[in-house]
Amino acid sequence: MKTKDFNNNSLPLIWVGIVVASTPNYGYEDRCMVGPTRALRCSLACPLFFISVASLIWSVVICCNLTTPQIKREEVVKELNCSTKMLCFLSMAFTGIWIPGLVAWLELDKVNLRGWRKLFQIFNSWMGVCIVLLLGVGSRHFRNAVLLKYINYLKKLFHITTNEPNKHSLKDFNVIFCYLEYI
Numbered sequence: 001m002k003t004k005d006f007n008n009n010s011l012p013l014i015w016v017g018i019v020v021a022s023t024p025n026y027g028y029e030d031r032c033m034v035g036p037t038r039a040l041r042c043s044l045a046c047p048l049f050f051i052s053v054a055s056l057i058w059s060v061v062i063c064c065n066l067t068t069p070q071i072k073r074e075e076v077v078k079e080l081n082c083s084t085k086m087l088c089f090l091s092m093a094f095t096g097i098w099i100p101g102l103v104a105w106l107e108l109d110k111v112n113l114r115g116w117r118k119l120f121q122i123f124n125s126w127m128g129v130c131i132v133l134l135l136g137v138g139s140r141h142f143r144n145a146v147l148l149k150y151i152n153y154l155k156k157l158f159h160i161t162t163n164e165p166n167k168h169s170l171k172d173f174n175v176i177f178c179y180l181e182y183i
Contacts, residue, residue, distance in 0.1 A: 012047070053099075055095070059087060059088040083135070086138065093127055097120065100120070101116065
């Protein structure tokens, strides 16, 4: 098992297992099935605070180091720059949405964010839409795959083969292929 997989999957499960095993009233709250006490909710929310703030700091540090890439291939650097900026934006959005959401869930006496729960659900669902649009549809790999399938469809539709370079319509496809390489 890789270290990345252990950190992403196993550590949160181990933490939840420790909390479930150490508290007798876990699972008795009607809203989140966590527990009625604030201490129990804090034991589950504090790691989320630290993880989200650490990921935000890590993303900002990586974005600050984009000007000095260690990779020499330009197309890889361009792709990584775009992906890194999108991931930094998503990390900022995650931290900005989840920190107040967790504070509203903890029901602290000094901070009244009870109205944030409904907004948190709306913002959290729209963050999922942003992830699909920015990292999915906005990625170069996705655009290339869609355009390549479209070009293959047009070739099949017009019965164009690469063995016949004399046809006029093949020039139009060469323009599209050059555009694909440019993207």
